[in-house]
Amino acid sequence: MVTNKIKMNCILCNSSDVKVLEEIEPSILKEIYEQKGIKVKQFFTSKDLNLCECGSCQLLYFTPPAVGDGAFYGELQQKINGYYLKEKEDFVMAARHINSGESVLEIGCGEGNFTNYITTDNYVGLEFNEDAIAIAQKKGLNVINQSIEDFAKQNPEKYDVACYFQVLEHVPEPSQFITESLKCLKKGGKLIFAVPSEDTFLRFGVNLFLNAPPHHITRWRDAVFTEMQKSFPIKLKAVIHEKLHRIHHVFYLQCTIYESLRKILGIPFKNFVRNDDKSYSLFKISFLLSKILSPVYFLFKKDAIGQSVIVVYEKE
DSSP: OOOOBOSSOOTTTOOSOEEEEEEEOHHHHHHHHHHTTOOOGGGOOSSOEEEEEETTTOOEEEESOOOOOHHHHHHHHHHSTTSSOSSOHHHHHHHTTSOTTOOEEEESOTTTGGGGGOOOSOEEEEOOOHHHHHHHHHTTOOEEOOOHHHHHHHSTTOEEEEEEESOGGGOSOHHHHHHHHHHTEEEEEEEEEEEEBTTSGGGGOSSOGGGSTTTOOEEBOHHHHHHGGGTSSEEEEEEEEEEOOGGGHHHHHHHHHHHHHHHHHTOOOOSOOOTTSHHHHHHHHHHHHHHHHHHHHHHHOOOOEEEEEEEEEEEO
């Protein structure tokens, strides 16, 4: 594993205590996406791609950033089965922290499905996808195409709740994004968000392209949420891990089996490898084993942790 110090400061807390955990060949990611029929060459403008770790706040992030556009996400929706789930435990758990009648701002709201879980007459959603906006507006929802930066200028300290679900990991400048969303909150208001958790089985995935650029830019450990209180005027109120979704049973077991076998065989872990690498071969073997074992395994393993974590803060 590479641990070289780099000069670029952390994109969340601005610390200079940053090191490279893994040097990744962008060509590997391009090949993986192309196998799915998705072109991503245009997003990788550098020959280098590093997975970095901040020693201060514990955030993991990719640099230089390669960020997908609207067309890219449209392709994912069409070609990746189950990419968008309308029913999410994220929504259920977040809604428990929102009182009836509180004003709610949702950033990156999609079709506004979160409104099915809350009771409020004062809801605004921000979204860039015009198709999603049209669907939300047909439901009678107040959803507009506007950036959080522009919205915050017009609506300072106006909302009781600001929330976003599976959005923050896509943002190349999370510090600015969080700062702007906090500007919209009243003092004592709640910031609620959900992200994929790096403390779950996801961290053992090999060639998990959806957890890398141009899709995900950051990876979030639980330790980050505590450290964020040093960088923003917020107080941590809750960190809640979702239960494992049924559609992820096989992948959960695949990652778990792979990590055990990898350690036994002494194979170094790499996030991204070519198809002829022995690490990838072992991951494929783990998949076959997981298909066989998962029906029995989950008869007994009913408390498995899912891939998302919901975080609740109070603005000070």
